[in-house]
Amino acid sequence: MNPPPIDHWQHDHSFHHDNRQAERNTHRVILLTLVMMVIEILGGWLFGSMALLADGWHMGTHVFALGITAAAYIYSRRHAADTSYSYGTGKVGVLSGYTSAILLAGVAALMIGESIDRLLHPNAIHFNEALLVAVIGLIVNLASAAMLHAGGEDHGHHHGHSHHHDHNLKAAYLHVIADALTSVTAIVALLCGKYFGWMWLDPAMGIVGAVIIGIWAWGLMKDTSSILLDRQPDATINQQIREALESDHTKIADLHVRHISPHALAAEISLVSYEPFTTRVYKEQLNAIKNLQHTTIEVHHFNDITSVSPSSP
Known part of the structure; x- marks a missing residue:
């Protein structure tokens, strides 16, 4: 005699939340950030601005981190029905967020090192050209942040959750905001250097920005590690x-x-x-x-x- 169906007692183990809008916007942000990275590195090298050069290389690390974010979205979606994952792929984005937090902390450490070196070894800067590139970089960063935020709002509307609960998206958002912050410090430093001769302000603001980025990274690391280590929720x-x-x-x-x-x-x-x-x-x-x-x-x-x-x- 065959046993009756047991569907009623079985669980759905797929806890992946598909967020295609955030995924598409992440791809667009990667492209924008990659183009701006090349422009800032070339601009810093041609115009003698260490602020621009440092910002360009920081963008390079963020391109890598954003690539992790995009890969996590793709992997989670493609393996959502894979039964070898006991509870689905819901933690893939969390792992991506944790990895990005570590990279963000590394960026902060590099910024401090570069800022100290710039304080000890100042160099001549072509202020007008460097300012133009820095302003364009800031506009690109703000546009990228707006796109990622829009992806999070779309996710929240359909699933009833804030985008802050998507640690993968939050990590990407923080990387873009960190880029914007370094662009702002570069602009302020270049303006003060041009009009007041305050060359020391560039490295000083670089250190301040690095501390803020480090605080963001620590907060994201705490949030994601709690989930990865199965810490009791609220x-x-x-x-x-x-x-x-x-x-x-x-x-x-x-x-x-x-x-x-x-x-x-x-x-x-x-x-x-x-x-x-x-x-x-x-x-x-x-x-x-x-x-x-x-x-x-x-x-x-x-x-x-x-x-x-x-x-x-």
Whole structure:
């Protein structure tokens, strides 16, 4: 006799959120950033501006990081139905965000090193030409940031989540904003050098910008590493689960909650009860908890303990 279908008890393990708009905009930003990188490196070399040259090489590192972002989107989409991933590819973007955060921290360290070297070894600068290239670079960066933000808003509209929950997109956004920040510091430094002769301001602002970028990188690293290491999410989720399931007759003996994607949570729950219900009843009691998409529940009867022999010391 064949067993009946078990579809009702099976979980959907695909927790990938397709964000094609963000993916397309990331490709456009990569192209813009690559073109601007070449222009700034050539401009810095031709016009003697270390600020422009440094900004151009910083853009090069961001092109690499944005490439990781684009690759993560493609990989997540293509492998969304791959059953070898126990909970889907939801963490691919998180891993990409963590990697980009490390690169962002590296950029900050390089900026500090270049700024100190520029402070110790100042050079002659063709201010007008360098300013023109720096302003164009800032416009490109702002346009890129706007495109990435638009991709995040589209994602939020369709899935009910802010773009800040897409760590892959957030990493790309921070890299572009970091580029914009270095462009601003280059423009301010070039203006002050041209009109006031404050050549020291260029490296000083480079150090300030590097510290800000480092703070952004640290924040992104903390967010993504918490998910990658299965750190317990907000304690209120645990409290909500306890309030939904526990009663005078039922207690939670063991509870584990973790992210399986930036937008989805999984819970493993062990219940002990004098009057246990079926697991279906308990899962229905959890339906109101936001983002809890995968639950595994085991139920024990309090009287079962009387049938278990005490373990030997």
